[in-house]
Amino acid sequence: MYRYNDFDRDFITERNRQFRAQVQRRIDGSLTEDEFRPLRLMNGLYLQLHAYMLRVAIPYGTLNSAKMHKLADIADKWDKGYGHFTTRQNIQYNWPKLTDVPDILDALAEVGMHAIQTSGNCVRNVTADHFAGAAADEIEDPRPSAELLRQWSMDHPEFAFLGRKFKLAVTGSPNDRAVIKAHDVGLILKRNDAGDPGYQVLVGGGLGRTPMIGKVLRDFLPAQDLLPYVESILQIYNFLGRRDNKYKARIKITVHENGIETIRELVEERFKLQRAAFGGNDQKLLAEIKEAFAEPEYTSAPIKAFLDKQNSDAAFRSFTDTNLATHKNPDYNILTISIKAHGKTPGDATSEQMRVMADLAKKYGHDELRISHEQNVILPHVHKGDIPAVYDALREVGLATANIGLISDIIACPGMDYCGLATARSIPVAQKIATRFDELKLEHDIGALKIKISGCINACGHHHVGHIGILGLDRAGVENYQITLGGDGSETAVIGEHAGPGFAYDEIVPTIERLIYAYLDIRESSDETFLQTYRRLGAAPFKSALYPATRIAAE
Amino acid sequence: MVRKFTPKVLTANHLINGDVIYWNADDRWVGNHGEALLIDDEATANALLAQAQSQPEIAVGPYLANAARGSAGGAVPTHFREEFRTRGPSNYQHGKQAEA
Incomplete structure (x- = not known):
């Protein structure tokens, strides 16, 4: 991992000193809000719906345990005990006080972090593949x-x-x-x-x-x-x-x-x-x-404990099926920690969870963590022999959900629960969809499926490239949700097709349910993913599920 | 034709903590929408907005939001955005609703 040199440290220290003085001048009336706003935005500080929000840069989503511990400490000391990981691989604090932000920035600087260029018309935080290296x-x-x-x-x-x-x-x-x-x-x-x-x-x-x-x-x-x-x-x-x-x-x-x-x-x-x-x-x-960015010093150890637990523990087996990815070292896996427990807010991690992830990275993960644009946390280098211990520790703090790449692994922007720009909520929609499909016990049968939800047209939730995209809008003073189908954010990227008229907040879960049952009915086999079925058959059968004859006739 | 004025409340965010605040009948900023002054005429609304804009040491981004008289007598929001602002996030209770 890149470590700050003297130049980096001096630069951040000076910027923080400047911002502390700017905050002081805003409070004593020397600066108007119009003068202060661009200065605070340059330092990642927004004023949102209910409070200030500080967006902290995590360059290309890469952290070590010291940085993650610091993020947890900040959440406890100056916020409400949690942080929100974003689709730009950053973290946001939703409740800082203006007078505390200079201290937060100084705390970040202690571990080589800052909030510069996380807002404004400039080059933003550079993102990268979260499985890098x-x-x-x-x-x-x-x-x-x-x-x-x-x-x-x-x-x-x-x-x-x-x-x-x-x-x-x-x-x-x-x-x-x-x-x-x-x-x-x-x-x-x-x-x-x-x-x-x-x-x-x-x-x-x-x-x-x-x-x-x-x-x-x-x-x-x-x-x-x-x-x-x-x-x-x-x-x-x-x-x-x-x-x-x-x-x-x-x-x-x-x-x-x-x-x-x-x-x-x-x-x-x-x-x-x-x-x-x-x-x-x-x-x-x-x-x-x-x-x-030299490769870690890989260890060689037995993997019998891993294989034994896979054979004896169905929940662990399920976790390894969904949350592990192939590492270039065959004795290792990339382990994705789902920050999408069913019914919880996508991307929100408590300070306790952050500390557990930091400690696991230190003990078992060559001191590396990544944040994905899909709002999950990755331990990129875990020896197979250590995965049972990591899994057990994650379970203790509600972080062992086996749903990576499945229907409940939903990207959702903060939406109108936090964001001043939003036109509708997105997080509760994600919570309800995840909860419903967990109740139905269908998500492993459904297989690979990416739902992405944005609470306004700015599309922070990437809905255009969701296999199913959901866009929340304000239609005559009521939340309304449009659906796009067939989007793809991968190497075969395509913008999803707008399906038709939107749905009310209370209709969105049953609507998605109809869509999924239609897919399960028409797929060629359980190996054919939602996106493959969509590409084979086009939008027509999915639109029929979205807009049954009764509804079309009524219109 | 003169457009009928829709009743309003004057709202903003607090400079220091960012909290949602409302202007009340005692010429003070309060945190509870139900205690907000329901403004029935346009001239008063504009005068109060101008006054709020001259209080940058307290209020950030003051604006007039549509509201109505609720059954309990206090002002109630008429749009869902303003309704969320009275309570806090709906994903779980950790905004104003948790402080009540």
């Missing part, structure tokens, strides 16, 4: 690239006031677990025919009110050209991007309106100049960064 299918670890981008984009003066926010994501695997194609710039590490490392560069992806899948800007960018090329993209966007209408200000609109060929031509032209300006220092820095 561990996945069996990985070609190259994306974390050094993500860290290089983080350092380059941090307080970059040219990009501090973009037309709109700008999100970067990196993966090193052909199987996309990081929604790469829904980012302003998505980077896929690959090798060319000669075996040289590089990136496929995608541009103009994004969700929100105008969802778009990213387009290939460069099929192969040599690894050493990363920063000058990304900088060229940002420069062209900064120059060409619209500032007359915030809803048309993201780079996806710039690409759409100008055409990918024009954008490519302009970026390549700019890149010729930028490339010469970098002079190789970025590559020296990257080499240093790579050292920080």
